[in-house]
Amino acid sequence: MIQRLVQLTRLRPVVLAAFALQHLWLVWQGLHGIGTPLGDIEFAYHPWVKDMLASHQILGLTQPWVYPFVDEIFMFIPQWLHPSNYQAAWLTMEAMLDLAAMAVLLYWPAKHDSARVGAAWFWIFAQLLLGPVSVSRLDSISVAVTTVGLVAWLRAKPSQAAVWFAIATWIKVWPVTLLAATIAEVKKWKPVAAWGLGTGAGVLLLGALFGNFKNVLSFVTEQTGRGIQIESPWALPGLWAAVLHNPSYGIFYDNAMKTFQVYGPGEALVASLLSPAMYISLGLTLLAGWWLLRGTSEADVASRNEVFAWTVLAAILEMIVFNKVGSPQYYGWLIVPAILGRIEKVPNWNVVTNWLLVVLGLTGLVYPIIYDHILTGKPWATAVLTFRNVAVVILLLLVVLRIAELAREQLLKKRADNVLLN
Numbered sequence: 028m029i030q031r032l033v034q035l036t037r038l039r040p041v042v043l044a045a046f047a048l049q050h051l052w053l054v055w056q057g058l059h060g061i062g063t064p065l066g067d068i069e070f071a072y073h074p075w076v077k078d079m080l081a082s083h084q085i086l087g088l089t090q091p092w093v094y095p096f097v098d099e100i101f102m103f104i105p106q107w108l109h110p111s112n113y114q115a116a117w118l119t120m121e122a123m124l125d126l127a128a129m130a131v132l133l134y135w136p137a138k139h140d141s142a143r144v145g146a147a148w149f150w151i152f153a154q155l156l157l158g159p160v161s162v163s164r165l166d167s168i169s170v171a172v173t174t175v176g177l178v179a180w181l182r183a184k185p186s187q188a189a190v191w192f193a194i195a196t197w198i199k200v201w202p203v204t205l206l207a208a209t210i211a212e213v214k215k216w217k218p219v220a221a222w223g224l225g226t227g228a229g230v231l232l233l234g235a236l237f238g239n240f241k242n243v244l245s246f247v248t249e250q251t252g253r254g255i256q257i258e259s260p261w262a263l264p265g266l267w268a269a270v271l272h273n274p275s276y277g278i279f280y281d282n283a284m285k286t287f288q289v290y291g292p293g294e295a296l297v298a299s300l301l302s303p304a305m306y307i308s309l310g311l312t313l314l315a316g317w318w319l320l321r322g323t324s325e326a327d328v329a330s331r332n333e334v335f336a337w338t339v340l341a342a343i344l345e346m347i348v349f350n351k352v353g354s355p356q357y358y359g360w361l362i363v364p365a366i367l368g369r370i371e372k373v374p375n376w377n378v379v380t381n382w383l384l385v386v387l388g389l390t391g392l393v394y395p396i397i398y399d400h401i402l403t404g405k406p407w408a409t410a411v412l413t414f415r416n417v418a419v420v421i422l423l424l425l426v427v428l429r430i431a432e433l434a435r436e437q438l439l440k441k442r443a444d445n446v447l448l449n
Contacts, residue, residue, distance in 0.1 A: 036144075036148070037139075037141065037144055039133045039134065039139065042129070042133060042147045042148065042151070043129060043130065043133070045148075045151055046125065046126060046129050046147070046150075046151055047126060049154060049155055050118075050125065052155070053154065053155070053158065053159045054159070054162065056158065057158075057159030057162075057163060060395070061395050061396050062395025062396070062398060062399070064159035064160050064394070065159055065163045066163075067163060068114045068118070068163055069113070071285065072102045072105075072113075073102075073106075075102060076099075076103060076106050076113075079099075085099065085237065086099065087099065087234070087243060087245065088237045088238030088243065089237075089238050089242060091245035092242070092245055092249065093245075093246055093249045093250055093284075094165070095197045095198065095199075096234050096238070096243060097194075097197040098165050101120065101168055104116075104120050105117040105119075108120070117163075118163065121162055121163070121168060122162065124172075125162070128170075128172070128174045129147060129150070129174075131174070131175050131178050132147055132150075132174055132178055132366070135178055135182065136182070142370045142372065143370055145369055146365075146370050149362075149366065149380060149384075150362055152384065153359075153362050153365065153383070153384065156384060156388040156390075157356075157359055157387045157388075157391045158394075158395070159395075160355045160356045160359075160395075164354075164356040164359075165198060165199060166199055166357065166359050166360065167359060168198055169198040169199035169202060169360075170359055170360065170362055172191060172194060172202075173192065173195040173202045174363060174366065175191050176191025176194075176195060176205065177363060177366065177367055179191055181367075181371075185209050185212070185219045186219050186223075187222075188209050189206055189219050189220070189223030189226070190222050190226045192206035192223060193222075193223045193226035193230070194226060194230070196227060197227065199360075200246075200346075201343060202363075204309070204339055204342035204343055204346065205339055205363070208313065208316055208335055208339050208342070209223065211313065211317035211320055212320050212331065212335050214325060231244075250284075250352075251302065253284050253286075253288070253298070253351065254288040254289065254290070254294060254295065254298050255288055255289050255297060255301075255351045256286045256287065256351060256354065257278060257287045257289055257401065257402075257412075258353035258354060258355065258394070259350060259351050259353030259416075260353065260416040260417075260419065260420055261298075261301060262288075262353070263413055263416060265277075265290070265294055266278075266289060266404075266409050267409060268291060269291075270406050273291075275292055276289065276290065276291035276294075277290055277291065278402060278404075286352070286354075287402060297351075301349055301350065301351045302349075302351075304349045305345060305349035305350065308345045308349055309342055309345055312341045312342050312427075312430070313342060315338070315430055315431075315434060316334060316335070316337075316338030316341075316430070318434070319334045319430070319434060320334055320335070322437050323437070329371075333373050333433070334430075334433060336364060336367050336368040336371055336376070337426060337429055338430065339363075339364045340364040340365075340368070340379070341426045341427055341430060343361060343364055344361070344419065344423040345423065346360070347360070347361075347419060348419060348420055348423050355391070355393065355394040358386060358387055361383050361386070361387070365380050375429075379422075379426075382422055383422075385418065386418050386422070389411065389415035389418065390415060392411060393411060393415055
């Protein structure tokens with residue numbers, strides 16, 4: 028009986044069915060569970076659509092906006108499909124996109140691949156642990172689109188992958204890490220760069236035709252002045268100061284950004300330093316990945332894939348750790364590098380995926396289950412958030428150390444080769 032059940036889990040139609048059921052459960056949980064994890068749909072996306080229809084102004088094109096203008100496509104589709112039940116239409120659209128991406132992962136190519144089936148199950152469990160925010164935010168759409176690009180990369184079609192990564196970057200910025208790594212990974216990088224950067228530039232120009240460059244790129248600048256959101260690792264000192272009844276620190280609600288942030292001495296300075304720190308860390312990571320890939324033989328596919336996987340994981344972790352926002356849906360980004368490493372059978376990757384499942388589970392616990400307790404300064408709830416954030420920071424440090432170890436191994440190999448030549 029058990030053997031039969033195990034065999035069933037290896038069948039791709041069963042995986043797709045499980046993915047569909049998982050989405051139904053997450054929607055039910057979002058509607059009937061604690062808090063309002065589906066709230067962005069009704070309290071942000073739908074109001075934006077109604078305002079644009081009433082004002083005839085297009086956010087991100089004729090007006091500044093915190094998101095790339097491409098996101099409006101996914102906000103207007105539910106309005107066209109079912110304006111009287113926008114939330115149901117949005118969730119249906121998101122589920123269809125997820126299922127399409129999962130089908131691409133499982134069936135392109137048509138041959139059965141047990142590694143991809145295993146990665147698919149990871150995706151299912153990862154979203155279950157993260158909770159309803161994994162299917163109710165634009166980030167989930169970016170994960171689906173990026174997964175299609177990842178499959179193209181796995182199929183050794185880097186130019187196609189670059190196009191998908193460029194499109195995904197115009198939904199949420201984080202897939203730019205995969206675009207940069209893909210360009211760095213191939214020996215003949217110019218055609219790949221042309222396809223990827225050309226696609227990104229094409230979207231930019233299209234937006235400028237209907238608006239102007241300033242508004243199209245406003246998502247880059249609109250969030251520069253915001254403070255530190257309470258979920259960010261950098262909010263922890265202020266949160267604990269408030270828990271310990273330091274009157275100089277506390278939590279306030281930012282009406283413009285619709286987020287809870289921390290206030291207190293030094294918080295504004297830290298917030299201003301986080302974006303430069305993110306850009307510097309990303310630059311160093313991608314530079315290290317490029318150097319490692321350039322020094323690895325084209326024939327050594329396993330080593331090149333390992334470098335690619337660690338580089339992408341480090342870059343995405345940096346976009347989370349050095350981020351003053353820290354929203355729970357950001358942790359869904361980690362599903363993509365996890366899938367990559369599992370399929371490529373990167374050494375020690377089981378440790379990474381298990382660690383990520385713990386992080387995702389804690390994130391689903393933080394929001395929405397114990398979120399109100401964090402807002403009211405309950406020490407135990409703040410401790411759970413602290414544990415989650417520390418776990419993410421430690422994982423980033425371990426990944427960076429692994430990249431450094433790969434660099435050291437490559438240097439030693441080059442020295443040994445030089446000795447032999449001399």
